Amino acid sequence: MAAKWIEALTGSLEQKKQYKGFRARLDALPEPYREVANAMHRYFMYYGGVTDGDTLVTMMGDLVELWERAAADGTPVRDIVGSDPVDFAETFALAYGGTQWIDKERSRLTKAVDDAERSQGS
Amino acid sequence: MGKQETEMLKGILEGVVLGVLSTRAAYGYEITAWLRDQGFSDIAEGTVYALLVRVEQRGLVDVEKVPSEKGPPRKVYTLNAQGHEYLTEFWRTWSFLTDRLEKLRTAQTDAAEDGVEEGEK
Numbered sequence: 001m002a003a004k005w006i007e008a009l010t011g012s013l014e015q016k017k018q019y020k021g022f023r024a025r026l027d028a029l030p031e032p033y034r035e036v037a038n039a040m041h042r043y044f045m046y047y048g049g050v051t052d053g054d055t056l057v058t059m060m061g062d063l064v065e066l067w068e069r070a071a072a073d074g075t076p077v078r079d080i081v082g083s084d085p086v087d088f089a090e091t092f093a094l095a096y097g098g099t100q101w102i103d104k105e106r107s108r109l110t111k112a113v114d115d116a117e118r119s120q121g122s
Numbered sequence: 123m124g125k126q127e128t129e130m131l132k133g134i135l136e137g138v139v140l141g142v143l144s145t146r147a148a149y150g151y152e153i154t155a156w157l158r159d160q161g162f163s164d165i166a167e168g169t170v171y172a173l174l175v176r177v178e179q180r181g182l183v184d185v186e187k188v189p190s191e192k193g194p195p196r197k198v199y200t201l202n203a204q205g206h207e208y209l210t211e212f213w214r215t216w217s218f219l220t221d222r223l224e225k226l227r228t229a230q231t232d233a234a235e236d237g238v239e240e241g242e243k
Contacts, residue, residue, distance in 0.1 A: 062175050065194050066168065072193025073151070075167060082166025091169065095176035 015053040022060040029071050036077045037067040043089050055096045063092075131162070137212035139173055143183060143201040144209055150174055150197070174199055182208050 026037050040063060070080050081088045142153055154170045174197070177183050182205035187195040201209065 058179075065197075066171050068194045069150075069196070070167075072190075080166060080168040080171075082169055083164070088166065088168050088172070092172040092175070095172055095179055 012053055015057050018057050019053075019060060022057070022064045025064045025068065029067055032077055033067050033071040036081070037063065040085075040089050040092075043086075044093055047090060047093060059093070059096050128164075134216070135169070136173055136177065137209065137216065139170065140177065140182065140201060140205055140209045140212065143199055144206065147186075147198050147200040149188075149199065177205070 026041060027034065029037055041060075044059070044063075066080070069075075070077070138157070139153055142148065142156060148156075150171045151167060153174075154165055154167045157165045157170070174183070178185055178199070182202065183199045184202045186198045186200070188198050189195045
């Protein structure tokens with residue numbers, strides 16, 4: 001009961017634990033994978049704008065697996081991210097259809113055009 | 123790979139990867155290696171990984187985790203019924219586009235030839 005009440009305020013504790021676990025695994029990667037994985041993670045914080053915990057945790061898990069795999073295989077980091085790391089990171093983030101802060105604005109724009117269309121009596 | 127090729131490939135890579143998965147189950151690196159063999163030499167492994175993550179999120183593939191000798195288990199992807207449906211639609215769209223573009227190219231070539239003939243008069 002108490003746990004439920006607290007989670008209503010703080011978000012799921014289970015998710016927080018998972019997220020922390022993934023962070024620790026990122027930090028445990030050998031260099032230079034650790035550096036690149038953390039740089040990607042940092043970029044997601046700015047770009048991703050993912051607001052729901054489930055999506056964030058799934059995304060984090062996939063990120064960790066990608067880099068653990070690369071480190072295990074010894075794949076050069078450039079072979080993973082390609083020539084445009086920003087494009088790569090954004091494509092990666094866009095795979096997650098979770099709730100993003102921009103979604104509200106998207107539906108606003110769509111509604112504005114719908115309303116305008118109606119006013120023209122299509 | 124040129125900028126144009128990269129841009130064009132972006133739109134169709136999903137169909138290509140699902141096409142590969144319709145013939146057999148595979149994990150990310152196998153698909154990347156196959157694409158490189160087919161001449162897509164600049165494909166980044168991560169691009170394919172991100173794409174697989176995306177089709178997984180959209181429920182087009184089934185995933186099985188298979189233990190590997192080192193590192194985390196490998197995710198082996200199989201095309202499911204929904205994926206097959208999506209792929210059929212992809213090929214239909216592809217046929218439509220290539221057909222239209224081929225017509226456009228023929229028309230353009232004909233016009234250019236007409237232009238040359240008129241110039242010769």
